[in-house]
Amino acid sequence: MNVAIDVGYRHFDGALLYSNEDQVGKAIQEKIADGTLRREDIYYCGKLWSTYHPPEMVRRAIEKSLKLLKFDYIDLYIIEMPLAFKPGDVIYPKDEDGKFLYHPSDLCATWEALEVCKDAGLVKSIGVSNFNRRQLEQILNKPGLKYKPAVNQVECHPYFIQLKLKEFCDSHGIVIVGYSPLGTCRDSTWVNTKIPALLDDPVLNAVAAKYKKTSAQVALRYQVQRNIVVIPKSFTPERIKQNFEIFDFSLTDEEMKMISALNRNERYVELLMWSDHPEYPFNDEY
Numbered sequence: 466m467n468v469a470i471d472v473g474y475r476h477f478d479g480a481l482l483y484s485n486e487d488q489v490g491k492a493i494q495e496k497i498a499d500g501t502l503r504r505e506d507i508y509y510c511g512k513l514w515s516t517y518h519p520p521e522m523v524r525r526a527i528e529k530s531l532k533l534l535k536f537d538y539i540d541l542y543i544i545e546m547p548l549a550f551k552p553g554d555v556i557y558p559k560d561e562d563g564k565f566l567y568h569p570s571d572l573c574a575t576w577e578a579l580e581v582c583k584d585a586g587l588v589k590s591i592g593v594s595n596f597n598r599r600q601l602e603q604i605l606n607k608p609g610l611k612y613k614p615a616v617n618q619v620e621c622h623p624y625f626i627q628l629k630l631k632e633f634c635d636s637h638g639i640v641i642v643g644y645s646p647l648g649t650c651r652d653s654t655w656v657n658t659k660i661p662a663l664l665d666d667p668v669l670n671a672v673a674a675k676y677k678k679t680s681a682q683v684a685l686r687y688q689v690q691r692n693i694v695v696i697p698k699s700f701t702p703e704r705i706k707q708n709f710e711i712f713d714f715s716l717t718d719e720e721m722k723m724i725s726a727l728n729r730n731e732r733y734v735e736l737l738m739w740s741d742h743p744e745y746p747f748n749d750e751y
């Protein structure tokens with residue numbers, strides 16, 4: 466966090482699920498205390514985990530995060546997945562046979578609870594993540610909708626460019642935040658490693674060589690130029706720095722097209738362990 470703040474990052478993508486909101490909050494408070502930052506300089510995204518979907522639990526979940534972060538408000542708060550699990554503080558509720566315990570989803574009811582929390586000032590903006598078009602439409606078409614989702618955070622990178630979902634979101638003023646913008650890691654317990662590693666791609670590397678950049682920087686620059694917000698992750702200070710150095714070059718239209726042509730329409734993060742959930746989002750075309 467300290468390295469990232471010093472380099473210039475101000476947008477931080479977090480979640481109660483990541484079990485580090487206390488550390489994230491502490492790092493930010495320290496930077497505020499030493500005069501580097503004001504709270505309003507930071508844009509923090511938090512997430513509603515799947516065991517807190519019932520409307521009466523939403524405020525409590527936000528308050529949990531606020532307490533850990535020691536924040537008065539969260540900038541952006543999103544429904545982490547459209548999949549509701551058995552409500553409670555057990556993050557991955559399972560039966561004795563190890564089968565996940567699901568809960569009927571009522572995305573509109575959860576959304577209304579988020580609207581109330583926004584009106585109460587606990588969160589400034591609200592959005593969703595891993596929603597497909599049908600699930601977005603459920604919210605958008607809800608009678609009495611007060612706020613549209615500000616963002617839909619989904620996997621997005623040159624091998625999965627989300628053309629149709631992007632077009633749909635653009636037409637509704639919903640910003641796409643692209644997770645795994647570098648093609649995530651190669652941990653086969655949750656990553657589809659049948660897809661080659663994005664950063665080894667010859668086209669990305671050829672374009673990178675032209676600008677004396679890396680394939681990671683080209684992948685990030687590509688998204689920024691198509692108005693997709695990127696949230697690259699790294700534990701390595703040198704890479705954290707590198708991933709920020711993408712504002713001193715631009716890709717030509719031709720290069721943007723070449724990179725778009727790399728699209729394979731396959732995800733690294735399929736969430737297959739929840740594919741039997743009635744709201745599993747990735748069976749639809751988009």
Ligand code: A2P
Pocket residue numbers: 644645646647648649650664679681682696697698699700701704705707708
């Ligand atoms: P590490 O944390 O060891 O630096 P994504 O953001 O798509 O989920 O990708 C995260 C993965 O990409 C992490 O494994 C991270 O490794 C690696 N990574 C982050 N930045 C770079 C970079 N500039 N070059 C190569 N790999 C990177």
